[in-house]
Amino acid sequence: MSDMPMLPEEDESVSLRDYAEKAYLDYSMYVILDRALPNVGDGLKPVQRRIIYAMSELGLKASAKYKKSARTVGDVIGKFHPHGDSAAYEAMVLMAQPFSYRYPLVDGQGNWGSADDPKSFAAMRYTESRLTAYADALLGELGQGTVDWVPNFDGTMDEPSVLPAQVPNVLLNGTTGIAVGMATDIPPHNLREVVSATIRLLEYPKSTLDELCEHIQAPDFPTQAEIITPRDEIKAFYRSGRGSIKMRAHWRKEDGAIIVDALPHQVSGAKVLEQIAAQMQAKKLPLVNDLRDESDHENPTRLVIVPKSNRVDIDALMLHLFATTDLERSYRINLNLIGNNGRPGVKSLDAILREWLEFRTETVRRRLQYRLEKVLKRLHLLEGYLIAYLNIDEVIHIIRTEDKPKPVLMQRFGLSDAQAEAVLELKLRNLAKLEEMKIRGEQDELEKEREQLELTLGSTARMRTLIKKELLAVAEQFGDERSSPLVAREEAKAFSEKELMSTEPITVVLSEKGWIRAAKGHDIDPTSLSYKAGDNFNLAAAGRSNQSAILIDSTGRAYTLPTHNLPSARGQGEPVTGRISPPPGVGFKALLLGDERQKILLASDAGYGFVTELGHLMAKNKAGKAILNLPNGSEVLPPAQVPPGDDLLVAAVSTEGRLLVFPLADLPELARGKGNKILSVPSARVKSREEMVKGIAVLTQESRLVLHAGKRHLTLKVSELDHYRGERGRRGSKLPRGLQNVDYLVAEHPDAT
Structure with missing residues (x-):
């Protein structure tokens, strides 16, 4: 120093x-x-x-x-x-x-x-x-x-x-x-749980943190809101002394409305309503129709959130509110305190309890020692009182006749200074009241207490028993049930911009020169729309305004476009290249719109393909992503939608007028790639474009296959396709004369709308 x-x-x-x-x-x-x-x-x-x-x-x-x-x-x-x-x-x-x-x-x-x-x-x-x-x-x-x-x-x-x-x-x-x-x-904790863990550590000093956490499962705040932090994370911050804990408001459904009846610790209901109202005013929460604060003396917390309609997914709405408002809050944990040694430090839960037990043991020892000294002092005085009582006449005589009676009393009766002082301070009337039995009775009681105090002070086991007994007494007097339940909940997730949009039916239309637009409704004839001079209809897809449109170009790359902000079909649209960046000179072969889980059959006219989901085709960047690997000289075929159901079939037709039907289950499900062979076409003829696959379709057992060749068409039920059934990758069977030059094929499903 x-x-x-x-x-x-x-x-x-x-x-x-x-x-x-x-x-x-x-x-x-x-x-x-x-x-x-x-x-x-x-x-x-x-x-x-x-x-x-x-x-x-x-x-x-x-x-x-x-x-x-x-x-x-x-x-x-x-x-x-x-x-x-x-x-x-x-x-x-x-x-x-x-x-x-x-x-x-x-x-x-x-x-x-x-x-x-x-x-x-x-x-x-x-x-x-x-x-x-x-x-x-x-x-x-x-x-x-x-x-x-x-x-x-x-x-x-x-x-x-x-x-x-x-x-x-x-x-x-x-x-x-x-x-x-x-x-x-x-953070605060429950008295009964903490006492239970303390007693466990008192009785079994080598108890581990995991064993103590059997008693203290989590903090316990003065609110009925839920603690949603997983047990493993709670144990982790109890072990390290640092971490965080999440609380989530408790809510229930009542008459179609959401009732929030418990908020996280120190969260203001008024502030929560302000946060929700701000989202509503910014048109970022169209799912909520009304907000009310019905809190009163009987219901200290009662926030009412009224959804737009009974079709709103209330669970998803609450997950959004948990993610974007104080209905869910995280609390920092930092178990930093001053220890018995007078120094600050971040301690684990078991270290805190051990230190407190040391403090409590020392406190109880000092209390017992203090009481023992009081008892010994009183016994010493009672011994002097008893001597004075037994010799009362002589004591009074000495006090009356001696100028300094204290040393005379000490010498005559062998009293200590404290005993002599106590005898001298007694009032005369108390001397008269002194009775041997009373003195001896108090002596007996104090002797028993002294014996118990000395036994407890001299025995670690007795000291532990006393501390345990006193802990249980306090827990019995002030203990209560856990206030904040520990619950496993789904992680909060805010709605994306797309999920918050209205879900109107729309039809997306793409022209030959790459101009895109969206029309409201599904009863639109895309060919009747007006197009720029020299431009015509190319592709269309029907869906909803909260779904993304997927474009597939001639190189097998897929691009994703949000549909909610596409220009209206009342005009002629805008160039799609302003929103995505395809390679120069490529054309678009497919336009898809639907749920991310919707399955499609993606294939090349070389005869290879696979089943995939629309979600796998979605790309985050403007350059898109490669989905279908094309053999040399081949092009992308229009994808075939996979309807729900079992025992689905694939129908593929070639430019040679050959039709092959086989189970869809024979094709793999991939996120991207070339796929497996659907219908056999010689690769040399594909390169020279002499022969290729003309089209594909996916059928249910109730579907009908319609083949169009010029002005002629042929409709076949599944039961009428037996002649064309075969193993995947075969050449297929010839179609009847006059229908061998197929332009396209369509699968008609009886439940199609």
Whole structure:
């Protein structure tokens, strides 16, 4: 410590750097140790401890009459805590709010704030207060030699350095605080759970954290909102001392509306409604029709959210609100406190309980030792009283005749100084009342108590039993059921922009020259729309406005376009290349619109293909993504939609007039690739474009296959396709004369709309 800079004395000079460093270090240590962090013993910061002690000195026990809060604050700042009265009063208010403290220490009368606005409490000149019954668990043993006393700020009186807490209050009520270079965030816990874990550790000192977590499953806040953090994550922050925990509002359905009846800790219902209303005004929440706050005295929290209609997915709506409002909130965990050694540190749950048990054991030992000394002192005096009683006449004679009777009594009867002093201080009437039986009776009782005290002090097992018994008594008196249930819930997820859109039926139309637009409804004839000079209809697809359109070009790449902002079909649209970036000179072979889980059959005219979902075709960037690998010389075929059902069939027809039908199950399901052979076409003839697959279709057992060749067409039921059935990859069978030059084929499903 010789190199530690000292403050200047008289003419001694110190560099400004050393002086500032020393001053800031002193200030930092003061803030850490004497203001911001709680003590592991009683779980209180100095201001809280001083408020509780000052109230007890004013006689404000739970059974006393209420007294003006200003009186308490005056004593606190005048005798123990020389800081601002508003700071002391706010600390006092916090300990009185049942929605802030799991086990309040102050019983307030008047306006002490509300859960909706904790800062709305009345001034201290209006409110009244006294201690709660639970505060006695911290103060009950204060005058029994249990803790050290230190001088107050001006040295005129003493105050306890820590309160002799009978339970681990540091975990029960938790605390938050910001010091210099460190902070603390200790969540509250359930008294019965903490006592149960403490007793487990008391009885089995080698208990692991996992074993203690069987008793303490999670923090327990003063609200019925749900804790949704997984047990493994909770154990992780109990082990490291740092982490976070999530709480989610409790809600239920009532007459088609959503009723929120419990909010996360320290969340304002008014603020939540403001957050939801802001989304509604910004047209980002079209699913909600109305909001109401029906909270009253009987229902402290009752927020009503009315959906737009009964078709709204309420569960999905609530997941969105959890993700975007304070209906779900995360709380930082930082188990930083001052240990028994007087130093701050971040500790694990088991380390906190072990330290507290050390503190409690020492407190109980000091209490018993203090009582034992009292008992021994009283026994010593009773022994002197008994001698005086048995020799009462001689004692009175000595007192009457001697100038200094004390040394004479000590010499004559072998009394100690304390015994002689006690005999001399007895009033004459008490001497007359002294009875041998009463003295001996009190001696017997005190001897038994002395024996028990010495046995307990000399036995670790007896000490543990006593601590356990006292812990159980406090748990029995103040314990309650868990307030915040621990529940596994689905992760909150905000709606995407697409999910929040209206879901109107639309038809997307693409022209030959790549101009795209969207028309409302499905009863649109795309060929009847107006097109620019030299341009004509190319592709169309029907779907809904919250679905994305998928374009497939001639190279097998897929592109995704949101449909809600496409230009109206009343005009002629806009170039699709303004929204996507296909390679120069490519054309578009397919336009798809539907649910991401919708399956399609994707194939090339070389005769290869596979089954995939629309979701696999969706690309995030403007350049799209490669989906179908094309053999040399081949092109993309228009995809075939896969209808729901079993025993589906694939029908493929070639330019040679050959038709092959086989089970769809023979083709693989892929996200991208070339696929497997559907219908056999010589690769050389594909390169020269002499022969290729003309079209594909997917059939159910009830479907009909319609083949179009010029002005002629042929409709076949599935039962009439037996002649064309074969193994996947075969050449297929010839179609009747006149239908061998097929232009296209269509699958007609009986349930198609």
